[in-house]
Amino acid sequence: MQTTSHAKKANAALISIAASVVMTTAKFVVVIATGSLGVLSEALHSLIDLGATVITWFAVRFADLPPDDEHHYGHARIENIAALAEAVLLMMTAFFIAYEAVLHLVIGAAPFATHWWAFGLLGLGIIIDFWRSGTLKRVAAAEGSAALAADAKHFEADIYASCAVLIGLVGVALGFPMADAIAALLVSGFIFWLGLKLCSETISALLDRAPEGVSTLLLQTLAQESSVLSVDQLRVRQVGRVSYVSFVALVPRSLPTAAIADLGHKLKALVQIVLPGADVNVALEPVALDSETAQQKVLAISAQQGLSIHHLVVQDVGGKRAISFDLELPERLSLGVAHERATELESAIRKGLGGGLEVESHIEPRPGETLLSVVAEKPMFRKVELALKGAVRGEKALKDVHNIRLRRSGTELYLHYHCRFAANLSLEACHTVLERVEARLMAKLPRLKRVIAHAEPLGHGKHIL
Numbered sequence: 466m467q468t469t470s471h472a473k474k475a476n477a478a479l480i481s482i483a484a485s486v487v488m489t490t491a492k493f494v495v496v497i498a499t500g501s502l503g504v505l506s507e508a509l510h511s512l513i514d515l516g517a518t519v520i521t522w523f524a525v526r527f528a529d530l531p532p533d534d535e536h537h538y539g540h541a542r543i544e545n546i547a548a549l550a551e552a553v554l555l556m557m558t559a560f561f562i563a564y565e566a567v568l569h570l571v572i573g574a575a576p577f578a579t580h581w582w583a584f585g586l587l588g589l590g591i592i593i594d595f596w597r598s599g600t601l602k603r604v605a606a607a608e609g610s611a612a613l614a615a616d617a618k619h620f621e622a623d624i625y626a627s628c629a630v631l632i633g634l635v636g637v638a639l640g641f642p643m644a645d646a647i648a649a650l651l652v653s654g655f656i657f658w659l660g661l662k663l664c665s666e667t668i669s670a671l672l673d674r675a676p677e678g679v680s681t682l683l684l685q686t687l688a689q690e691s692s693v694l695s696v697d698q699l700r701v702r703q704v705g706r707v708s709y710v711s712f713v714a715l716v717p718r719s720l721p722t723a724a725i726a727d728l729g730h731k732l733k734a735l736v737q738i739v740l741p742g743a744d745v746n747v748a749l750e751p752v753a754l755d756s757e758t759a760q761q762k763v764l765a766i767s768a769q770q771g772l773s774i775h776h777l778v779v780q781d782v783g784g785k786r787a788i789s790f791d792l793e794l795p796e797r798l799s800l801g802v803a804h805e806r807a808t809e810l811e812s813a814i815r816k817g818l819g820g821g822l823e824v825e826s827h828i829e830p831r832p833g834e835t836l837l838s839v840v841a842e843k844p845m846f847r848k849v850e851l852a853l854k855g856a857v858r859g860e861k862a863l864k865d866v867h868n869i870r871l872r873r874s875g876t877e878l879y880l881h882y883h884c885r886f887a888a889n890l891s892l893e894a895c896h897t898v899l900e901r902v903e904a905r906l907m908a909k910l911p912r913l914k915r916v917i918a919h920a921e922p923l924g925h926g927k928h929i930l
Contacts, residue, residue, distance in 0.1 A: 549667040555660030562653035566646045594623040670703065679740065683710070686735050692716055692728055694752065701740075710736050711746040718751030719761040722768070725749055759818060763788060766817045772810055773831070787823040788814060796830035803828050841871040841878060849880060849910060856905040860898050862886055864923060877914035880906070888922035895920050 598621045635644075679701055687696050699712040714732060716725065733745040751769075753762070759779045767774045767790075777790040792810065794803045811824040841849070849871050857863050868883040886895050903916045921927065 545667050545670045548663060549671070552660045552664035552667060555656055555663065559653045559657035559660060562649055562656065566650035566653060570643060570646045591624050591628065598624070682739055683736060686739055687714065687732060690732065690735065692720060693732070708740040708743040710740065710743050713748045713750050715750050715752050717754050718765040719754070719757055720751070725751070759786065759788065762817055763790070763814055766813050767810060770810055770813065785821050785823065789825050789827070791829050792826045793829050793831040796832055836874045838872040838874040838879065841873045846871045849878065852906055852909050853880070853882060856902045860902065862890060862894065863898050867927070876912060878910065878912050879915050879917070880913060881917045883919045883921060883927070885921050885923045888924060
């Protein structure tokens with residue numbers, strides 16, 4: 466894709482060079498034949514255009530080089546530098562032409578002959594300029610090329626300048642010799658205005674001025690996402706055809722980690738709807754909300770510290786809040802270090818929730834990431850299976866014990882089983898039953914390290930392992 470884009474721009478620049486050579490040569494032939502200052506100004510203008518198109522050709526050859534260790538945004542700025550050079554050349558040419566025109570108006574100009582073919586060459590030049598200006602505009606818009614866009618402006622200016630020169634020649638032919646100098650002065654003014662405008666646009670691009678209206682449109686688009694509280698530090702820069710966008714989005718810290726990751730991808734997609742192909746860097750900053758519950762605040766604080774908690778309970782004891790939870794820490798951590806980390810978390814919770822607060826944690830060992838286990842031997846499996854059937858006996862709410870698996874890691878046993886409850890039974894009621902079953906099993910089987918019970922609603926298909 467990049468190779469195709471590069472070829473389009475290079476070909477457009479080469480065609481522009483060829484056209485410039487033809488038109489510059491033709492205009493200088495007219496200058497030699499007529500001695501017209503107006504035509505000379507146009508010939509010089511075309512000569513400058515020829516130099517500009519050569520600069521453009523070199524610029525587009527290097528602009529599509531990929532980013533490297535020293536140029537993180539690529540080399541597209543070369544095109545802006547080329548456009549700035551073209552703008553300076555245009556203004557210098559305008560000054561020279563204006564000087565000669567004023568000199569002719571003050572001291573007078575020698576008469577010169579007009580030829581019909583001079584009018585024909587200038588007319589042909591207008592047609593060629595119209596064609597190549599349109600071609601360059603289309604390629605520049607499609608490929609985001611500042612250099613080709615500058616070239617297109619040059620040739621568009623040539624059309625108006627050539628028209629002014631033609632009017633001057635007609636004036637001379639009708640007996641107004643000063644018409645030629647006046648036409649040259651008008652051309653110089655137009656060329657200077659064009660150079661100044663191009664210079665202003667190019668400097669704005671080099672200073673990373675954001676495209677007009679884009680910031681407002683991006684803010685309105687990002688505000689459509691309900692999870693975004695506000696957008697800060699929005700920055701947009703255009704380098705060649707690529708837009709680089711960065712911003713900070715404030716989001717509720719109570720959002721789950723997975724939801725925050727998905728939100729980042731969604732915001733990038735929204736930006737790329739406004740600016741297709743944009744390179745987007747979004748930072749999500751979780752912030753506390755006034756509407757957060759105490760549980761949400763505690764979970765957010767523990768997540769910020771990279772700690773995992775469960776069995777979180779928030780109690781109101783006579784107007785004073787009491788918070789308790791189980792804190793999971795690596796099993797090989799010493800009690801001293803574990804207690805220090807628990808204390809740090811408790812202090813952060815007190816600070817985050819404020820006011821008189823009772824906070825206490827129960828430290829639990831978190832096993833390593835992977836336990837090396839084997840399927841338990843058949844005699845042990847039968848023993849545990851009998852114990853499980855005995856433990857569930859009498860629990861009328863619990864139905865259909867199935868998918869029983871027993872694994873052994875060293876001397877410790879891990880029991881997994883599935884069971885069913887009525888679909889309309891509350892989670893609390895299901896959990897209470899399963900806790901009773903687990904307590905009976907633990908009392909009867911000292912080697913049982915953990916019981917994992919998977920509850921399923923009656924009437925639904927069995928869980929796939």
